[in-house]
Amino acid sequence: MNSERLGDCTTVAKWGAVSRVWMIVLQVIFNNIIPDHRGSMEDVFLKHHRHPPHDVITETLVGGLDNWDSEYFLYLAQYGYSRYERTLAFFPLYPLCVRLFSETILLPLSLITNQRSVYLISGVMLNFIFFPIAAAVLYALTLEVSKCRKISFLAAALFCINPASVFMSAAYTECLFSLLTFSGLLALQTHRPWTSSVLFALAGATRSNGMVLCGFLAYYCIFKIYTSFVSTKSLSNLAIRVLVILSSAFVQCVIAMLPFVLVQSYGYYLYCTEPLPSSDRAADDRLSPPPWCSWKLPVSYSYIQEHYWDVGFLRYYEWKQIPNFILASPTVLLSAYCCWKYFRGMELLKETSKLRPYVYHFAFLLLFGVFNIHIQVITRFLCSSSPVIYWYTAAALLSTLTTLKKESLLEHGQRSLSQMLTAVYKALFFVWQPVTRTSSTEVVAKLAVMFFSAYFILGCALHCNFLPWT
Numbered sequence: 001m002n003s004e005r006l007g008d009c010t011t012v013a014k015w016g017a018v019s020r021v022w023m024i025v026l027q028v029i030f031n032n033i034i035p036d037h038r039g040s041m042e043d044v045f046l047k048h049h050r051h052p053p054h055d056v057i058t059e060t061l062v063g064g065l066d067n068w069d070s071e072y073f074l075y076l077a078q079y080g081y082s083r084y085e086r087t088l089a090f091f092p093l094y095p096l097c098v099r100l101f102s103e104t105i106l107l108p109l110s111l112i113t114n115q116r117s118v119y120l121i122s123g124v125m126l127n128f129i130f131f132p133i134a135a136a137v138l139y140a141l142t143l144e145v146s147k148c149r150k151i152s153f154l155a156a157a158l159f160c161i162n163p164a165s166v167f168m169s170a171a172y173t174e175c176l177f178s179l180l181t182f183s184g185l186l187a188l189q190t191h192r193p194w195t196s197s198v199l200f201a202l203a204g205a206t207r208s209n210g211m212v213l214c215g216f217l218a219y220y221c222i223f224k225i226y227t228s229f230v231s232t233k234s235l236s237n238l239a240i241r242v243l244v245i246l247s248s249a250f251v252q253c254v255i256a257m258l259p260f261v262l263v264q265s266y267g268y269y270l271y272c273t274e275p276l277p278s279s280d281r282a283a284d285d286r287l288s289p290p291p292w293c294s295w296k297l298p299v300s301y302s303y304i305q306e307h308y309w310d311v312g313f314l315r316y317y318e319w320k321q322i323p324n325f326i327l328a329s330p331t332v333l334l335s336a337y338c339c340w341k342y343f344r345g346m347e348l349l350k351e352t353s354k355l356r357p358y359v360y361h362f363a364f365l366l367l368f369g370v371f372n373i374h375i376q377v378i379t380r381f382l383c384s385s386s387p388v389i390y391w392y393t394a395a396a397l398l399s400t401l402t403t404l405k406k407e408s409l410l411e412h413g414q415r416s417l418s419q420m421l422t423a424v425y426k427a428l429f430f431v432w433q434p435v436t437r438t439s440s441t442e443v444v445a446k447l448a449v450m451f452f453s454a455y456f457i458l459g460c461a462l463h464c465n466f467l468p469w470t
Contacts, residue, residue, distance in 0.1 A: 005140065005143065008139060008143075008149070008152075008153070009136040009139055009140060010136070012132075012135050012136045012138075012139040012153070012156040013132035013133065013135060013136040014132070015132075015135060015156065015157060015160045016131045016132030016133075016134070016135035016136070016156075016159075016160055017128070017131075017132045018160075018418070019131070019160035019161060019165065020127075020128050020131050020132070020168075020169055022456075023165055023166060023168075023169045023456075023460060024061075024062065024065075024124075024169060026457060026460045026461075027062070027064040027065055027166070027169070027460055027464050028060065028061060028064075030064060030460055030461045030464045030465060031060075031063055031064030031464045031465065032060060034461065034464075034465045035465065036465050036466045037465060037466045037467055054066070054113075054114070054116060054117045054120065055113045055114065055117050057113075058113060058117040058120060058121060062120060062121065062124050063120075064170075064460075064463070064464030064465070065120070065123075065124050065166075065169060065170040065171060065464070066120045066170070066171060067170070067463060067464065067465075067466050068463065068466070068470045069090070069172060069470065070120075070123070070170050070171035070172060072086075072087055072090050073090060073094060073095050073098070073123065073171050073172065073173065074095075074098070074116065074119050074120060074123060074171055075087065076090055076092065076095035077095040077096070077098040077099045077102070077119050077122075077123070078099070078115065078116070078119060081266065081267065081270055082270060085271060085290060085300075085304065086304050086308045088263070088267040088271075088300045088301065088304055089208075089300075089301060089304045089305055089308075089309075090173075091173070091204075091205055091206055091207055091208060091210075091259070091263055092205060092263065093173075093176065093202060093205040093206040093259075094123075094126075094172075094173040094176050094206055097126055097176070098119055098122045098123045098126060098171070099119075101122040101125070101126055102115075102118050102119050102122040105122075106118055106121060106122050106125075109121065119171075120171060123170075123171030124169065124170070124171065126175075126176070127168060127169055127170070127171075127172075127175040127176070128169070130175045130176050130178075130179045131168050131169070131175050131179075133179055134159070134175060134178045134179035134182055135156050135159050135160055136156075137179060137182040137183050137186055138155060138156055138159050138178075138182050138387055138390065139152050139153070139155070139156040140152075140186055141182050141185055141186040141189060141387060142155045142156070142387065142390070142391060142394070144186060144189045144190065145189060145354050145355070145358075145391070146391065146395075148398075150398055151391070151394045151395055151398055152394075154393075154394035154397050154398060154424075155387065155390040155391055155393075155394040156390075157394075157421060157424075158390045158393055158394055158397075158452055159390050161421070161452050161453060161456045162383045162390070162452060162456070163330070163331060163379050163383060163451065163452055163455035163456065163459060164379050164380035164383040164384060164455075164459065165455075165456050165459060165460070166459045166460045166463045166464070166469070167380045167384070167459075167463070168384070170463065172380070173206050173207050174207075174380050174383075174384035175384075176206050177203055177206045177207045177210065177384050177385070178384045178385075180199050180200075180202045180203035180206060180210075181199075181200075181203050181210070181213065181384075181385060181386075182387065183199050184196045184197075184199030184200045184203060184213060184216075185216065185358075185387070187199060188216055188217070188220055189354075193217060193220055193248070193249075193252055194248075194252065196216070196217065196220075196252075197217060197251075197252035197253070197255040197256050198255060200213040200214070200216075200217070200255075200256040201255050201256050201257075201258055201259055202259075204256060204257065204258075204259040204260055205259035205263075207384075208260065208301060209365070209381070209385060210256075210259070210260075211256070211257055211260045212361065212364070212365070213256060213361075214253045214256045214257055215357065215360070215361055215364075216357055216361065217249055217252045217253050217256060218249065218253065219356075219357040219360075220249070220357075221245055221246065221248075221249035224245045225242055225245055225246075228241045228242060228245065260301075263301075264298070264299050264300060264301065267300040268293065268298050268300070271289065271290055271293065271300070272289050272290075272293035272298065290303070291303065309374070311372065311373060311374065312372065313371055313372055314371060316373070316374055316375055321375065323468070324374075324375050324376045324468055325375050327375075327376055327468070327469070328375045328376055328378050328379060330447075330451045330455070331378055331379040331382060331383070331389075331451075332366070332370060332378065334389060334393070334444075334447075334448055334451065335362070335366045335382055335388075335389055336366065337392070337444060338359075338362065338388055338389055338391075338392035338393075339359060339362065339363045339366065341392060342355060342359045343359075355388075355391075358386065358387065358388050358391075359388055361386060361388075362382070362386040362388040362389070365381065365382055365385055365386060366378075366382065369381050369382065374470070376468055376469060376470055377470060379455070379459075393444075393445070393448045393449075393452075396441050396442075396444050396445040396448065397424065397445045397448075397449070399441050399442075399445070400439075400441060400442040400445040400446070401424070403439070403442065424449070
């Protein structure tokens with residue numbers, strides 16, 4: 001990495017750290033002035049598991065970051081997978097990191113506060129560390145793909161204020177998952193598939209959708225075979241080379257998928273071989289093996305998602321969920337726009353061939369999210385899993401700034417995040433532009449910036465008070 005790129009990555013990392021400070025400050029404000037709405041969670045998990053309250057200082061400063069799924073991740077960090085069958089839906093790497101950080105670096109804190117508070121502080125601090133690195137890696141990945149420093153800066157700036165920002169500060173897996181995903185993609189983009197497979201495996205140990213990253217390894221394999229056909233003239237050499245590529249790709253995909261298999265196997269060991277009493281099942285059924293143990297392929301994940309959260313194809317399409325669909329609609333529409341621009345051949349980025357696997361992966365996640373998962377989850381699902389939404393929004397922003405003759409705002413990469421965003425906002429919203437000259441790209445750019453900024457704040461207000469931003 002040359003000195004200029006290193007300096008740029010350092011700047012972006014500083015932006016990431018500043019954005020996390022903003023998020024924590026907003027969380028303190030919203031958590032202390034808006035009363036919590038805890039009804040739904042009381043019925044789901046907390047009525048089975050009561051933990052001691054945080055101390056006053058922890059509750060005041062970061063208490064709003066211990067809501068919704070944070071309950072499960074912090075429980076896993078403290079107690080593991082025994083007792084609650086539904087915890088098998090949550091993957092172990094982030095809780096393990098929280099536990100290790102709590103029991104080593106933050107061990108002295110246990111002398112002045114309870115364990116639950118130490119683990120929450122650990123989870124928030126880890127994400128404070130992970131996020132700036134993820135932003136810097138996204139910058140490096142974008143520069144590798146687009147070869148455009150301005151788009152790379154804009155993509156990183158957008159990531160720092162992304163609509164799922166609160167989940168990247170709370171005790172959630174999204175921040176670590178983004179870091180590992182972007183790092184794996186960067187490794188693959190720079191032709192290091194073995195490193196990439198290990199990073200994808202770590203991502204798969206963080207979130208279940210990390211398994212889908214195998215598609216990038218498969219695409220890379222196809223690309224290498226194609227280049228071998230083009231460059232190799234000897235048939236025998238070609239056959240050997242193709243065999244090596246295929247066998248390497250198979251092992252790499254196995255490595256990337258291994259964490260999912262291990263988690264399912266561990267769940268089978270816990271609840272099927274010598275069944276543990278599961279406190280989240282009916283009292284008269286706790287000592288018997290759960291139904292998925294008798295399946296031909298005993299995968300606990302799909303059963304738990306369906307049984308406890310009613311996750312499945314079109315199951316969330318109910319009239320009462322219309323507010324959640326409205327809340328998720330900006331993410332869905334912007335993501336659909338990104339895919340539409342690519343498949344219609346109207347590229348905003350020059351490196352079209354490099355984009356193909358990224359857009360295919362993003363389109364798959366979008367379709368899966370719209371039809372199969374709880375719709376309010378789709379924002380963090382997409383924003384943490386793919387760089388595409390940042391790339392296309394950044395490209396639309398750059399195109400708009402160029403039209404407004406304001407692209408020089410991006411020349412000085414060492415400016416602070418607040419200075420850069422303020423300059424971009426002024427250019428977008430305070431420079432008069434005749435209606436007849438307004439393009440669809442400019443409209444999308446302005447709406448996207450408003451969306452990112454509004455959800456950075458709104459998402460924090462909703463999540464920190466147990467409102468439906470999960």
